[in-house]
Amino acid sequence: MNSYTVATLLKETKLQEIHIKGWVRTFRANRFIALNDGSTLQNIQCVVDFENTDEALLKRITTGAAVSITGDLVESQGKGQNVEVAVTKIEILGDSDPETYPIQPKKHSFEFLRENAHLRTRTNTFSAVMRLRSSLSFAIHKYFNDNGFYYMHTPIITGSDAEGAGEMFRVSTLDQKNPPLNEDGTINYKEDFFGKETNLTVSGQLEAETYAMSLGKVYTFGPTFRAENSNTSRHLAEFWMIEPEVAFMDLAGNMDLAEDFMKSVISYILEHNQEDLEFLDQRLFDEEKTKPQAERSDLRLIEKLKFVTENNFKRVSYTEAIDILRNSKPNKKKKFNYIIEEWGADLQSEHERFLVEKHFKCPVILFDYPANIKAFYMRLNEDGKTVRAMDILFPGIGEIVGGSQREERLDVLKEKMAALDIPEEELWWYLDLRKYGTAVHSGFGLGFERLVMFATGMTNIRDVIPYPRTPQNAEF
Amino acid sequence: MNSYTVATLLKETKLQEIHIKGWVRTFRANRFIALNDGSTLQNIQCVVDFENTDEALLKRITTGAAVSITGDLVESQGKGQNVEVAVTKIEILGDSDPETYPIQPKKHSFEFLRENAHLRTRTNTFSAVMRLRSSLSFAIHKYFNDNGFYYMHTPIITGSDAEGAGEMFRVSTLDQKNPPLNEDGTINYKEDFFGKETNLTVSGQLEAETYAMSLGKVYTFGPTFRAENSNTSRHLAEFWMIEPEVAFMDLAGNMDLAEDFMKSVISYILEHNQEDLEFLDQRLFDEEKTKPQAERSDLRLIEKLKFVTENNFKRVSYTEAIDILRNSKPNKKKKFNYIIEEWGADLQSEHERFLVEKHFKCPVILFDYPANIKAFYMRLNEDGKTVRAMDILFPGIGEIVGGSQREERLDVLKEKMAALDIPEEELWWYLDLRKYGTAVHSGFGLGFERLVMFATGMTNIRDVIPYPRTPQNAEF
Numbered sequence: 001m002n003s004y005t006v007a008t009l010l011k012e013t014k015l016q017e018i019h020i021k022g023w024v025r026t027f028r029a030n031r032f033i034a035l036n037d038g039s040t041l042q043n044i045q046c047v048v049d050f051e052n053t054d055e056a057l058l059k060r061i062t063t064g065a066a067v068s069i070t071g072d073l074v075e076s077q078g079k080g081q082n083v084e085v086a087v088t089k090i091e092i093l094g095d096s097d098p099e100t101y102p103i104q105p106k107k108h109s110f111e112f113l114r115e116n117a118h119l120r121t122r123t124n125t126f127s128a129v130m131r132l133r134s135s136l137s138f139a140i141h142k143y144f145n146d147n148g149f150y151y152m153h154t155p156i157i158t159g160s161d162a163e164g165a166g167e168m169f170r171v172s173t174l175d176q177k178n179p180p181l182n183e184d185g186t187i188n189y190k191e192d193f194f195g196k197e198t199n200l201t202v203s204g205q206l207e208a209e210t211y212a213m214s215l216g217k218v219y220t221f222g223p224t225f226r227a228e229n230s231n232t233s234r235h236l237a238e239f240w241m242i243e244p245e246v247a248f249m250d251l252a253g254n255m256d257l258a259e260d261f262m263k264s265v266i267s268y269i270l271e272h273n274q275e276d277l278e279f280l281d282q283r284l285f286d287e288e289k290t291k292p293q294a295e296r297s298d299l300r301l302i303e304k305l306k307f308v309t310e311n312n313f314k315r316v317s318y319t320e321a322i323d324i325l326r327n328s329k330p331n332k333k334k335k336f337n338y339i340i341e342e343w344g345a346d347l348q349s350e351h352e353r354f355l356v357e358k359h360f361k362c363p364v365i366l367f368d369y370p371a372n373i374k375a376f377y378m379r380l381n382e383d384g385k386t387v388r389a390m391d392i393l394f395p396g397i398g399e400i401v402g403g404s405q406r407e408e409r410l411d412v413l414k415e416k417m418a419a420l421d422i423p424e425e426e427l428w429w430y431l432d433l434r435k436y437g438t439a440v441h442s443g444f445g446l447g448f449e450r451l452v453m454f455a456t457g458m459t460n461i462r463d464v465i466p467y468p469r470t471p472q473n474a475e476f
Numbered sequence: 477m478n479s480y481t482v483a484t485l486l487k488e489t490k491l492q493e494i495h496i497k498g499w500v501r502t503f504r505a506n507r508f509i510a511l512n513d514g515s516t517l518q519n520i521q522c523v524v525d526f527e528n529t530d531e532a533l534l535k536r537i538t539t540g541a542a543v544s545i546t547g548d549l550v551e552s553q554g555k556g557q558n559v560e561v562a563v564t565k566i567e568i569l570g571d572s573d574p575e576t577y578p579i580q581p582k583k584h585s586f587e588f589l590r591e592n593a594h595l596r597t598r599t600n601t602f603s604a605v606m607r608l609r610s611s612l613s614f615a616i617h618k619y620f621n622d623n624g625f626y627y628m629h630t631p632i633i634t635g636s637d638a639e640g641a642g643e644m645f646r647v648s649t650l651d652q653k654n655p656p657l658n659e660d661g662t663i664n665y666k667e668d669f670f671g672k673e674t675n676l677t678v679s680g681q682l683e684a685e686t687y688a689m690s691l692g693k694v695y696t697f698g699p700t701f702r703a704e705n706s707n708t709s710r711h712l713a714e715f716w717m718i719e720p721e722v723a724f725m726d727l728a729g730n731m732d733l734a735e736d737f738m739k740s741v742i743s744y745i746l747e748h749n750q751e752d753l754e755f756l757d758q759r760l761f762d763e764e765k766t767k768p769q770a771e772r773s774d775l776r777l778i779e780k781l782k783f784v785t786e787n788n789f790k791r792v793s794y795t796e797a798i799d800i801l802r803n804s805k806p807n808k809k810k811k812f813n814y815i816i817e818e819w820g821a822d823l824q825s826e827h828e829r830f831l832v833e834k835h836f837k838c839p840v841i842l843f844d845y846p847a848n849i850k851a852f853y854m855r856l857n858e859d860g861k862t863v864r865a866m867d868i869l870f871p872g873i874g875e876i877v878g879g880s881q882r883e884e885r886l887d888v889l890k891e892k893m894a895a896l897d898i899p900e901e902e903l904w905w906y907l908d909l910r911k912y913g914t915a916v917h918s919g920f921g922l923g924f925e926r927l928v929m930f931a932t933g934m935t936n937i938r939d940v941i942p943y944p945r946t947p948q949n950a951e952f
Contacts, residue, residue: 005624005692021724023690023913037723038691039624066913068724094884094914101912118683118905119912121690130691134626141617148481148515150610155943156632156699157645157676157714159950169633169647169669171676173703176646176655176663187652193645193703193713194950200632200647207594207943207952214499214597215514215606216481223632223699227649227669237669238633247513248497408570429594429952436577436595437499437542438570467631467683474635474670476683476905 007039013083015073020044020085021093022069023122026105027061032078033087035069038121041128041275045076045084057090063105064096064122110463117467117476125283128276129456129464132269136448136455139268140221140242143261149217149244154204156223159196160426167227168199169237200225205243205443206377206430209406212245212441213433219244221448229471233460236449238469245443251379251388251405254442255365258392258401259313262363262446267309269455270302277302284457297396298357301457304395311362313392316355318369319343324359325351344370352391352398364393376416378404379440390444397454403444410434483515489559491549496520496561497569498545499598502581503537508554509563511545514597517604517751521552521560533566539581540572540598586939593943593952601759604752605932605940608745612924612931615744616697616718619737625693625720630680632699635672636902643703644675645713676701681719681919682853682906685882688721688917689909695720697924705947709936712925714945721919727855727864727881730918731841734868734877735789738839738922743785745931746778753778760933773872774833777933780871787838789868792831794845795819800835801827822849828867828874840869852892854880855916866920873930879920886910 003019004012022037022044030050034043046069050058061067070089076082098104102116103123113120120126144151157171173193174180180188189197204220211218220243227237244257269277281301288296299307316324325331325340325347338348347366355364367390371380378387388405407413413434417424424431452464462468467476479495480488498513498520506526510519522545526534537543546565552558574580578592579599589596596602620627633647649669650656656664665673680696687694696719703713720733745753757777764772775783792800801807801816801823814824823842831840843866847856854863864881883889889910893900900907928940938944943952
């Protein structure tokens, strides 16, 4: 007797005496079980010979129950499937009380499913989203491995808060109520676990630079944190980031890498996750039908993915983009929430989307941003006012990737740190990279959940990570 | 003009006008540069025409300097390499002051290199270790992807401390000095970021079980934390864990999976990282030559890896193992530090290594441990005193993998939680898995750094992770 998963069984045509385990999605007409085991979006239909099955047993075949089935794989008589299992024996492994089981065979709100996040992958939508999340992760590792990058685990607990990318969470083992104090009344962090104040990392970039400057091409893929009280559909307190960093690569090379990388990982899921993507494409289309025309997407989900893989990314300087935006219809007619008036303005999602969706009609890479709206470590251009930064803009979402060539000149870097009151002692090791064998190098960051949102069409970031961490919520 | 990495250039034979960038490892006789760029352990020899090169430039070719070289790839006149670059042009990208550069071309102590962890991958040993770490990571993702597992990111910040695997780090944004208090004088965690007390996770297993019970086969690979004040060569406060979890799989299946998995990832590096492994094999052999005979390994590094891939893992019950140990020579002659006297004893590394290295002479899987030395979630056997746990024991290191079949019966699980004072409200979602469609399921955990130590022969865990976190140390 051979055991199968639903995915492997659906590839067969006719088999005697097979064995399969899974969970009942629905049980119809006392006869038709739709069985799912997570191996694919699809269920396999298992047909029970109800006339010769004990009534008490039939009653236990309920949504959510775990069952073990023996039977023959036969051609299906009904429509909707090619094959089905003619059940010869069914055993209930675990019951599921239909009175209390939260995941009924009906449409649940995403909010309800968030409260039952431990069960939500028992629905088609969330199992498809999480299979895609897994597939995207693998595509990322595969891309970098195939291209000679080394995966690096940068530290999660950090003693420095120098990057200034946002508010941080403190990590401590000190007595929260009666912490040890210094004579001047401040907290004595020498007695804390690490002998100093420590926080959760906001980025692995600075550490990744240290490895790029010896191993050449490296990347991180790990959790990062922001203690910002933003209760929006686009922010998480805990999220995953991908940060490649490459020695001897300038900003142009960085743009080439980022474009090739994004196209490659999206091509991977188009090739390997067709079934889940088609389901999510239809789901989004149906959902948007209930919305006013103006709020619907121009492109369906799979069209949006192909918009990325099939178009060249247009490279436009920040200065050009400001000119385009300033002269654009929505700016002149004051349709933008933030009117672009002069060079130096920080772009909002509405501006980014206008450039991608209306003006260029392709993914856009903006580069050479004003220095004062970007981070201290970005390479200052010869004009003294712009830095070699780049952002990639996608349809529907705006910025998805942000990167830069890094400041490799010790004196310029020190000046910029001084201007921002970043103490040199805190980043002595980062400065060492500019003292010993410095060279041009570049990298970028991609928020993984932003990519999963883009790839699945989910509009709330809490629905693309297994257990979201947000203000006032750390359940599960 | 074509650009190469050292790895790609060493595969060629004869080329005109090539371009290469890297860091100077050594500069000998004012003529021979050993150039490395991290793409491989090997350097490429670049031969400078010193008679026609400016003296000031020659002086700047120092260990650690970043250089850009143009030249022709030619057959090498010297021994030690097949090809070399006849330099036509050299440019110093970044100087490296030989008076202050910490990484001199000589043997440095590992302790010194830990203090310079931002530069230590500029040595052969650490670049080899970190390339292997990266390769093992990829082998792990590839194994699970090839075998139908989904990668799952379990939360890092957790509101529960129920697993009890060890002391935890608190995560908070409350004012450390003047935290808000309740009327009874306790800390008011409702005002903390997540509205409750939160910690850094010690394991993703419980959350992984939720996904296994819908998606079938999942795994985690993420950071985990222990706030234990253990300043040893085997403990880190922050380390990475791999935790697969599979529905409908019993303990025997779990052992099959773990054995196949370990053999597969080790075979992967034997196939893909031969050069780095040979270097580390020789390094360990040379190091051990300085030790007394009794402290040397019986097997060289690569032999130890093949000991795993070429032997079947012997499966032995805990009860049988206790009998073997009780009657063993080192036990009778009181050579063990911990003498095994009766059933129920927790095994130490010395016992595990005796079983693997002396008694069975192959990797060993011990199973069916006494319930009271194992975790609450492990499946109780019918004897009422043992649980379906298993540990895999390797030569030189002892336990490397620990796993179990999970308790799938709601009533038994509740009893065990009550006995340990674990409140049901904290794990309501974990109990739900036993209420709705419960089934046999199993999984295991592998500490990633333990695997990297085993695979590289490094004996201090601080030397196999980029930036180790240990008591009183969170530098970089």
